[in-house]
Amino acid sequence: MSKSPPLPEIQPDVRPGRLSACQYADNFSDAHPPLTAMQAAIEAERCYYCFDAPCITACPTGIDIPSFIRRIGEDNLRGAAKAILEANVFGGMCARVCPTEVLCEQACVRNTSEDKPVEIGMLQRHATDAYFAAPGAPLFTRAAATGKRIAVVGAGPAGLSCAHRAAMLGHEVTVFEARPKPGGLNEYGLATYKTTDDFAQQEIAWLLSIGGITIAYGQTLGEQITLADLSLKFDAVFLGLGLGGVNALGIAGESIGGVSNAVEFIAGLRQTTDYAALPVGRRVVVLGGGMTAVDAAVQSRKLGAEEVTIVYRRDQQRMPASTHEQEWAQLNGVTIRTWSVLAALGAHAGAVTSASFASVREVDGALQETGERWSLEADTVLKAIGQTLVLADPTLATLQLRGGRIVVDADGRTSLPTVWAGGDCTFGGKDLTVEAVEHGKIAAHAITRALIPSTPAFKRARRAA
Amino acid sequence: MANLATTFAGIKSPNPFWLASAPPTDKEINVVRAFEAGWGGVVWKTLGEAGPPVVNVNGPRYAALYSQDRRLIGFNNIELITDRPLEVNLAEITRVKRNWPDRAMIVSIMVPCDEQSWKAILPRVEDTGCDGIELNFGCPHGMSERGMGSAVGQVPEYIEMVTRWCKQYSKLPVIVKLTPNIADIKPPALAAQRGGADAVSLINTINSVMGVDLDSLLIYPNTGGTGSHGGYCGPAVKPIAQNMVAEIARTPQMATLPISGIGGITTWKDAAEFIALGCGNVQVCTAAMTYGFKIVQEMCDGLSNYMDEKGFADIEAFRGRAVPSIVNWNQLNLNHIEKAFINQEACIQCGRCHVVCEDTSHQAIMATKDGKRHFEVMDDECVGCNLCVSVCPVPECITMHALQPGEIDARTGQSVPAAYANWTTHPNNPARV
Numbered sequence: 001m002s003k004s005p006p007l008p009e010i011q012p013d014v015r016p017g018r019l020s021a022c023q024y025a026d027n028f029s030d031a032h033p034p035l036t037a038m039q040a041a042i043e044a045e046r047c048y049y050c051f052d053a054p055c056i057t058a059c060p061t062g063i064d065i066p067s068f069i070r071r072i073g074e075d076n077l078r079g080a081a082k083a084i085l086e087a088n089v090f091g092g093m094c095a096r097v098c099p100t101e102v103l104c105e106q107a108c109v110r111n112t113s114e115d116k117p118v119e120i121g122m123l124q125r126h127a128t129d130a131y132f133a134a135p136g137a138p139l140f141t142r143a144a145a146t147g148k149r150i151a152v153v154g155a156g157p158a159g160l161s162c163a164h165r166a167a168m169l170g171h172e173v174t175v176f177e178a179r180p181k182p183g184g185l186n187e188y189g190l191a192t193y194k195t196t197d198d199f200a201q202q203e204i205a206w207l208l209s210i211g212g213i214t215i216a217y218g219q220t221l222g223e224q225i226t227l228a229d230l231s232l233k234f235d236a237v238f239l240g241l242g243l244g245g246v247n248a249l250g251i252a253g254e255s256i257g258g259v260s261n262a263v264e265f266i267a268g269l270r271q272t273t274d275y276a277a278l279p280v281g282r283r284v285v286v287l288g289g290g291m292t293a294v295d296a297a298v299q300s301r302k303l304g305a306e307e308v309t310i311v312y313r314r315d316q317q318r319m320p321a322s323t324h325e326q327e328w329a330q331l332n333g334v335t336i337r338t339w340s341v342l343a344a345l346g347a348h349a350g351a352v353t354s355a356s357f358a359s360v361r362e363v364d365g366a367l368q369e370t371g372e373r374w375s376l377e378a379d380t381v382l383k384a385i386g387q388t389l390v391l392a393d394p395t396l397a398t399l400q401l402r403g404g405r406i407v408v409d410a411d412g413r414t415s416l417p418t419v420w421a422g423g424d425c426t427f428g429g430k431d432l433t434v435e436a437v438e439h440g441k442i443a444a445h446a447i448t449r450a451l452i453p454s455t456p457a458f459k460r461a462r463r464a465a
Numbered sequence: 466m467a468n469l470a471t472t473f474a475g476i477k478s479p480n481p482f483w484l485a486s487a488p489p490t491d492k493e494i495n496v497v498r499a500f501e502a503g504w505g506g507v508v509w510k511t512l513g514e515a516g517p518p519v520v521n522v523n524g525p526r527y528a529a530l531y532s533q534d535r536r537l538i539g540f541n542n543i544e545l546i547t548d549r550p551l552e553v554n555l556a557e558i559t560r561v562k563r564n565w566p567d568r569a570m571i572v573s574i575m576v577p578c579d580e581q582s583w584k585a586i587l588p589r590v591e592d593t594g595c596d597g598i599e600l601n602f603g604c605p606h607g608m609s610e611r612g613m614g615s616a617v618g619q620v621p622e623y624i625e626m627v628t629r630w631c632k633q634y635s636k637l638p639v640i641v642k643l644t645p646n647i648a649d650i651k652p653p654a655l656a657a658q659r660g661g662a663d664a665v666s667l668i669n670t671i672n673s674v675m676g677v678d679l680d681s682l683l684i685y686p687n688t689g690g691t692g693s694h695g696g697y698c699g700p701a702v703k704p705i706a707q708n709m710v711a712e713i714a715r716t717p718q719m720a721t722l723p724i725s726g727i728g729g730i731t732t733w734k735d736a737a738e739f740i741a742l743g744c745g746n747v748q749v750c751t752a753a754m755t756y757g758f759k760i761v762q763e764m765c766d767g768l769s770n771y772m773d774e775k776g777f778a779d780i781e782a783f784r785g786r787a788v789p790s791i792v793n794w795n796q797l798n799l800n801h802i803e804k805a806f807i808n809q810e811a812c813i814q815c816g817r818c819h820v821v822c823e824d825t826s827h828q829a830i831m832a833t834k835d836g837k838r839h840f841e842v843m844d845d846e847c848v849g850c851n852l853c854v855s856v857c858p859v860p861e862c863i864t865m866h867a868l869q870p871g872e873i874d875a876r877t878g879q880s881v882p883a884a885y886a887n888w889t890t891h892p893n894n895p896a897r898v
Binding site for chain 2: 051067070071079
């Protein structure tokens with residue numbers, strides 16, 4: 001009986017320094033450079049200043065878009081920034097990361113006749129960039145002190161939006177943040193090429209300049225602080241917890257070397273000061289179909305990975321990542337494979353070497369294996385199959401939940417009368433930064449009305465003359 | 466924080482933005498919407514005398530002049546004064562003023578040119594509680610044919626006479642609205658002043674015909690095949706209005722006569738320019754008819770930020786500041802020499818500067834250098850006319866630079882004099898001093 005020759009040893013190829021310094025600098029610089037003054041002038045003129053503009057309705061924070069665009073056209077950049085920031089205190093970050101193609105720009109009336117919406121996102125960036133470069137006198141002032149104290153858990157967009165509005169309404173706010181820096185996903189999640197030059201921190205520094213907001217770091221709910229305790233010590237609590245957990249694959253070997261969570265990979269990448277020192281696989285597989293999967297895949301390519309494949313269980317149309325994001329991935333050399341679920345991971349000496357997939361199809365809403373299998377060699381497998389709310393705090397676990405997230409009413413109030421919540425930790429919504437900002441803002445007003453009943457109801461700032 | 470509140474001819478207003486007497490101020494429903502949007506005041510659409518009102522054509526009444534990107538730059542109307550009964554208007558004015566006490570309510574009036582007609586209407590208008598009246602001597606169509614409107618505005622004696630009646634038979638501040646369809650705005654303005662006017666407002670609309678439909682070869686627009694001239698307004702008329710405002714503002718006799726500026730005001734910058742030329746407030750019409758009443762919010766915001774930036778605490782702080790810089794042509798300094806300069810980094814090489822200078826000016830811009838496409842000003846031909854700056858599509862790409870005294874002007878070979886000298890002393894002037 002002849003013996004087949006031994007298979008060559010497959011060593012996982014995960015190493016740093018795949019590219020030159022120049023290439024790293026290029027890859028992680030601003031993916032979408034800002035408009036020049038002339039581009040902004042021409043683009044601003046394209047806005048028709050619609051009545052009851054559809055773009056305002058489409059914006060989760062209700063920014064008065066025609067107003068700010070008209071003000072750009074009239075050389076009133078400070079006024080444009082004010083129109084943006086008074087509706088959305090994170091208007092600067094949102095201008096860089098909002099999926100405008102499915103929000104305001106999708107609603108623009110210039111789609112109807114020309115298929116060419118006004119570039120609202122770029123114009124918003126133009127106005128906020130100009131303002132932050134030379135802020136001048138403060139745009140916002142605080143109302144008279146109310147004597148009320150609000151606790152905010154989480155210094156991400158939901159929490160800081162709530163904190164800013166609450167401070168503006170005259171309350172004193174303490175924010176409890178688990179990580180060493182504020183910002184949540186703005187600081188730890190969004191791709192660098194979307195927010196260059198430490199933008200997240202600079203924006204937060206400006207936000208905090210209104211005063212009345214203190215942030216305590218290293219404070220995790222259920223460990224250093226508890227919801228029960230905060231509810232006693234403060235007049236109201238706002239939870240902007242985000243989703244701190246990740247879904248597991250549920251297959252053997254998912255904790256071997258080379259297999260990790262995409263969010264951790266992205267967070268590490270955001271905090272690095274030297275891209276050349278970050279190891280990245282030569283062949284990378286990303287499991288999942290949302291923005292996290294796209295960000296992890298694209299950034300792997302930008303670190304120098306040769307083959308990067310996103311594998312999603314259904315079709316591209318149903319991927320949570322927008323068409324624009326999927327195209328961005330493909331433009332950056334990422335392959336998208338569909339209708340496939342992970343079946344097994346191949347390993348050698350405790351490190352992943354391959355991933356094999358079962359092709360599936362949908363029968364009566366459920367996925368069914370077709371019998372076909374295919375596989376990819378992989379040095380790195382990144383899991384981006386969804387994040388979960390961590391319920392470490394005992395009181396938190398008693399809140400009404402749905403789909404593993406906190407249920408809130410239209411004001412953001414939870415099932416506990418002095419506890420509000422917003423952002424990704426709540427049920428409903430599309431897990432967008434801009435939604436988190438709106439949640440925080442609405443909650444701040446609702447909290448004010450609850451604590452001071454004579455407060456008039458907050459009307460979404462849309463002026464239809 | 467800038468204070469936008471104004472007191473114009475004794476009339477208080479929370480900001481300097483009023484709506485002019487026109488379709489937007491026709492009825493209570495319009496005016497209430499305007500106040501809700503934030504306008505500081507309105508001039509109610511011109512009232513006629515008691516009895517059957519005028520009638521308007523049933524369409525079209527308006528037409529527009531567009532720039533290439535379909536932006537409305539000129540507007541024409543053939544609407545007349547109010548076509549609703551006087552009593553209805555008076556009742557609505559009374560009600561609106563009562564509900565909006567802090568806003569300025571001015572009533573525009575146009576009745577026949579006899580004392581009895583004015584004596585009859587003035588007390589009825591005063592009884593509404595309004596803050597002032599505006600005399601419409603400006604409609605260039607429809608009413609002028611009846612001996613009213615611009616038929617009065619072109620005759621200073623009539624202006625003075627009617628203004629005097631209004632001061633005699635009413636205690637209300639009188640604003641006289643002037644027509645631009647005239648060779649020299651000063652006589653009508655002086656006549657209004659002599660008659661006791663508390664202020665003048667200008668300009669009303671300009672005689673115009675908008676166009677011809679090239680398929681039907683009929684005047685455009687037309688109502689069933691024929692059309693008439695109308696009143697032209699909008700951004701295109703702003704320079705005409707500004708000139709007339711400046712003429713009044715720099716006439717010493719009228720230095721303290723309040724002026725309400727009207728004519729193509731669309732943005733805060735337009736308003737600021739009129740104010741710098743001497744206006745105590747501004748009136749808007751076309752911009753509101755193009756974009757809706759909400760634009761007043763952008764106007765207030767922009768003007769306020771500008772004033773903060775410049776350190777102007779209120780409107781009076783910069784009102785009229787540009788007037789001293791306007792002189793007669795023969796007082797311009799002929800020893801001031803400028804040359805155009807093209808920034809090669811910003812230049813997109815369209816060549817428009819070259820061709821217009823070559824065809825229509827002084828052939829002072831080259832199109833090639835060392836065999837390559839290159840646009841550069843030749844100082845030895847450039848007269849500093851500013852045409853290239855005006856036609857260049859890239860803002861700030863071409864700029865004008867003043868030569869310093871002592872520098873040689875390449876065009877004349879002469880050294881630039883330090884002293885000021887104008888035409889009145891120029892050797893070529895046969896009437897030189």
